[in-house]
Amino acid sequence: MATEPAEKVLSPVLSAFWDDPTSWTLETYRAHEGYEGLRKALAMKPDDVIAYVKDSGLRGRGGAGFPTGMKWQFIPQGDGKPHYLVVNADESEPGTCKDIPLLFANPHALIEGIVIACHAIRSNHAFIYLRGEVVPVLRRLHAAVREAYEAGYLGKNILGSGLDVELTVHAGAGAYICGEETALLDSLEGRRGQPRLRPPFPAVAGLYACPTVVNNVESIASVPAIIHRGKEWFRSMGSEKSPGFTLYSLSGHVANPGQYEAPLGITLRQLLEISGGMRPGHRLKFWTPGGSSTPLLTDEHLDVPLDYEGVGAAGSMLGTKALQCFDETTCVVRAVTRWTEFYAHESCGKCTPCREGTYWLVQLMRDIEAGKASMADLDKIADIADNINGKSFCALGDGAASPIFSSLKYFREEYERHVTGRGCPFDPAKSTLWADNTTAHLEVNA
Structure with missing residues (x-):
């Protein structure tokens, strides 16, 4: 506490x-x-x-x-x-x-x-x-x-x-x-x-x-x-450019998820201290500052001020202040695949970049998660995301591209292990990387 x-x-x-x-x-x-x-x-x-x-x-x-x-x-x-x-x-x-x-x-x-x-x-x-x-x-x-x-x-x-x-x-x-x-x-x-x-x-x-x-x-x-x-x-609350109070939605692998009303500029570290931290025995791996449409951040960003300027300087967006926290048992590729499926399903289909781009991102992300992709597919999803980002009719396309860009930036090695190991390193039933991930597997199945 x-x-x-x-x-x-x-x-x-x-x-x-x-x-x-x-x-x-x-x-x-x-x-x-x-x-x-x-x-x-x-x-x-x-x-x-x-x-x-x-x-x-x-x-x-x-x-x-x-x-x-x-x-x-x-x-x-x-x-x-x-x-x-x-x-x-x-x-x-x-x-x-x-x-x-x-x-x-x-x-x-x-x-x-x-x-x-x-x-x-x-x-x-x-x-x-x-x-x-x-x-x-x-x-x-x-x-x-x-x-x-x-x-x-x-x-x-x-x-x-x-x-x-x-x-x-x-x-x-x-x-x-x-x-x-x-x-x-x-x-x-x-x-x-x-x-x-x-x-x-x-x-x-x-x-x-x-x-x-x-x-x-x-x-x-x-x-x-x-x-x-x-x-x-x-x-008197918040920062000069982001004054006042706001509601933060804290969810995921945390001890006490819920809504926490605090001044803008509070940090995730402070919110986790107030809420009891991550679930016992686990550590933070990655999190979203404003929902799945904002670029994800890592445990290196625990002390980033949660206001518009602070989160922007860290390379993400404050968005709706939806702090989804994931611990080390979570497969980044699996999480991003689920988000991408959501955006493909919710695309209204009005513009080609979003309608076609999200569809193909889902196909490739599913292949990567299942260990059926090649290294070239990692560059391909980045290229497709780039063809959506800033080129769709509304911000849904940008939101779909954000998890792709940010997860490749911070966790490209995990993507590569899905390719070289022919499966998810967090799933012993599918992975050939058991020897390299014994600890992770034990935590997943604990």
Whole structure:
């Protein structure tokens, strides 16, 4: 465990009362200063709210880290069109588990943030696009929306301010590509979820060809605390360019997986100390800082600051802060093959580099894992990944290429052993490398 109390390292804000028996109710939310930020925001001019959020330094928590206030500022004013706010709750990135727990335990934080954001961008209609498989979350979210309507936080003339906001909860049919904001908009309009050509960007022509802001759940849910407690309080956490608190999803071969809310810039070493470390008797081999679509890192990167700049300097991306940790019993080739199969399955097929590239990556990765490949195939998968990276219609192609590039960079020898040993060195039933991997085999079968 950590040598200092966890409360000195962690910063529970969104997760402050998740352990309350009725954390999702309006009564509990009000007991923890709920909707106080909304009252302050409604007393401010819309442009002042945008400037305040912009000055706080809040960056999008959906992966890209784009400044939230700046995104709101892009909405044209006086254009005579309706403006829309769309909340992206289609959490589909492998290893990511923050928005769904947040909605399940504290949905009113998102609802309050939605009303504040609608006031800021002059919108009267907001949408939550939720991943449809999480039915318990959908039911709890619907219940929270009903409570908010009944209490006057949604609907007509909110808190006597003259602001009207309608909130629609939409359940998606389950497609990874719908996490991409323009594919999400097409799906919300009733069309097949596929990325749109940009420009025009959603801020100009988004939902129903009207100015639209698309934000992540955690991004919007963080706004009420910023308004209520102050931008200086928010900036007192994290780093200069990546201020504030955020939710880290810790999973894999760790003693205590879960969501850990901490200031940006905390390290994986600190999070592992707080959570009890890797599972007993094992050590960290590789990990992802932001889900499987971000380049993997190794135990050499335990002290990399987990903010946008620190992880970027280490050669990866912070992404959704999905920290998947794998110990020495894990075959890198097998893990990357499974990720690649996922991306091939979830490719929408709109563009050739992604549609064809991910298919052929799967074929080659399966051959390498089974010991049926040649050394030339290692260069071939790198070449195919290069033909996808930066050349696909959306970022799905980049995400599929990332595990290939990074695993070859750090674990090429392991790939080569699959080729020369005619099988996986972590599988005694298939491998001819037993003598070289006795320890690994014993740990796999322990």
